[in-house]
Amino acid sequence: MAIKYIPEPFRIKMVETIKMTTEEERKEKIKEAKYNLFNLKGEDVYIDLLTDSGTNAMSSEQWAGIMNGDEAYAGARSYYRLVNTARDIFGYDYIQPVHQGRAAEKVLFPAFLHEGQYAISNMFFDTTRAHVELAGARAIDCVVEEAKDPSRRCKFKGNMDVKHLEEIILEKGPENVGLVVMTVTNNSAGGQPVSLKNIRDTAEVCKKYNIPLNIDAARYAENAFFIKRDEEECRDMTIKEIINKMFSYGDMFTMSAKKDTIVNMGGMIGVKDPVKNEELVIKIKANCISYEGFITYGGLAGRDLEALAIGLEEGLNEDYLRYRIGQVEYLASRLDxxxxxxxxxxxxxxxxxxxxxxxPHIPYYEFPAQVLAIELYKEAGIRTCDIGSYMLGNDPDTGEQLHADFEFTRLAIPRRVYTQAHIDVMADALIAIKERAHEIKRGYKITWEPPILRHFQAHLEPIEE
Structure with a gap:
């Protein structure tokens, strides 16, 4: 029986009209999009779950902040508000704004990674993996085994396999491991949280071998909520205290602020000890000026900096986080x-x-997660994405199709956007597809793909029996 839906801790002040197309229209539109959900026009989507990144609804306080943003090219008031807020929450002295998460990776990773080196993570997401490879290094995933069984219910399935991490470091040689990346929450493993103990244990291994630990912090607040709820030692801590403790074990962080800070654009880099890491900070500043813009705006307008500073604080609200997680749990209970x-x-x-x-009859190289994503669009105008072999792509050295640990279709829920009725549409569509799943015999083949991050642009067509 579905759990009770948690009421929204806000009221709606503005609405945006969306439309439902017919099934025949959707079949034609996905064909025109070459069976790539990224190629669809937003106006042809009824419920957009492609990503929770930058698709959130900002608050009245954030919109007011938009009007108050300081647009000075250098040293804007909004920049200092952002820096002071981020320092207070994360405990890192150097804060560098950038325009989004992959920009943070582009600016930071070349300082640690080059050809012949490795980066290890509890699981890399697509753009993070790409920036490891663009720097010339190779990415290795090291998630706990429990995560690889979707039906197995246990806490903190996003954890790093710490024992295996140390084995990999010794196998590759500590001098050849340029970076360890802890992703919170673990997106590629299904949005699964990481425990505070696991972050601490991972940090100890990194310290032992003198390897820097970077926290991929896109969903830091959601991760802190799970820690507070499910980790005994943190039950009496505030969300802010947990976040501060989480980040105390890292050396730096990269963040797409388009998630838990509830904005439409923005990102950050943080460095814990800029005096000790002066050379690193100099490299960050140089790369930021080259790729993003001057260091006090980092590719963002002053209004974006202002909204981001406000969102950093709003994202810590426990009532909001309880509703946020509860919305996803309601959908999951209907699927149960x-x-x-x-x-x-x-x-x-x-x-x-x-x-x-x-x-189960569709092999990984025919992309079952992409099949389900396409069926959801045809069924109800819902846009989702593949988190599986299609997204993982080809081996950068051999060119062979990689076999992902998971074949997930991700329904990413934007923050403060959809209601219970929309969630029920999602559940009803999945149930309808499950009932006719046996009728879908084959998957898709790629007819064209770019050399990197192919799932954003690739062309596909259905495989005929």
């Missing part, structure tokens, strides 16, 4: 009732449906 397998227990920012379980 229907016997639909997903990465369980559900994570923070969406439901990752196990497309391999829904289409």
């Amino acid at each position: 009732d229907a016997g639909i397998v997903y990465q369980a227990p559900v994570g923070g920012h969406g439901v990752f449906v196990d497309a391999k379980a829904m289409f």
Whole structure:
């Protein structure tokens, strides 16, 4: 039986009209898009779950901040407000704004990674993996084994496999591991949280071998909520105290602020000890000026800096986070009732449906998660994305199609955007597809792809029987 839906801790002040197309229209539009959900026009989508990145609804305070943003090219008041707020929350003295998360990776990673080196993570997401490879290094995933069984319910399935991490470091040689990346929450593993103990244990291994630890912090507040709820030592701590403790174990962080800071554009880099890491800060500033803009705006307008500073604080509100996680848990409970397998227990920012379980007859190289994503669009105008072999792409050295640990179709829920009725549409569509899943015999093949991050642009077509 579906759990009770948690009421929204806000009221709606403005609405945006969306429309539902017919099934025949959707079939034609996805064909025109070459079966790539990224190629669809936003106006042809009824419920957009492609990503929770930058698709959030800002608050009245943030919109007021937009009007108050200081647009000075250098030293804007809004920059200093952002820096002071971020320092207070994360405890890092150097804060560098950038325009989004991949920009943070582009600016930071070349300082640590080059050809012949490795970066290790509890799991890399697509753009992070790409920036490791663009720097010339190779990315290695090291998530706990529990994460690889979607139906197995246990806490903190996003954790780093610390024992295996040390084995990899010794195998590759500590001098060849340029960076360890701890992703919180673990997006590619299904939005699964990482425990405070696991962050601490990972940091100890990094310190032992003198390897810097970077926190990929896109969903830091959701991760802190899970820690408070499920980790005994943190029950009496505030969300802010937990975040400060989490980040105390890292050396630096990269962040897409388009998630938990509830803005439409923005990102940050943080360095814990800029005096000790003076050379690193100099490199960050140089790369930022070259790629993003002057260091006090980092590719963002002053109004964006202002909204970001406000969102950093709003994202810590426990009532909001309880509703945020509860919305996803409500959808998951409806899928439980229907016997639909997903990465369980559900994570923070969406439901990752196990497309391999829904289409066990479709092999990984025909992309079952992309099949389900396309079927969801045809069924109800819902846009989602593949988090599986299609997204993982080809081996950068051999060019062979990689076989992902998961074949997830991710339903990423934007913050403060959709209501219970929309969530029910999502559940009903998945149930309808499950009932006819046996009728879908084959998947898709790629007819054209770019050399990197192919899923954003690739062309596909259905494989005929």
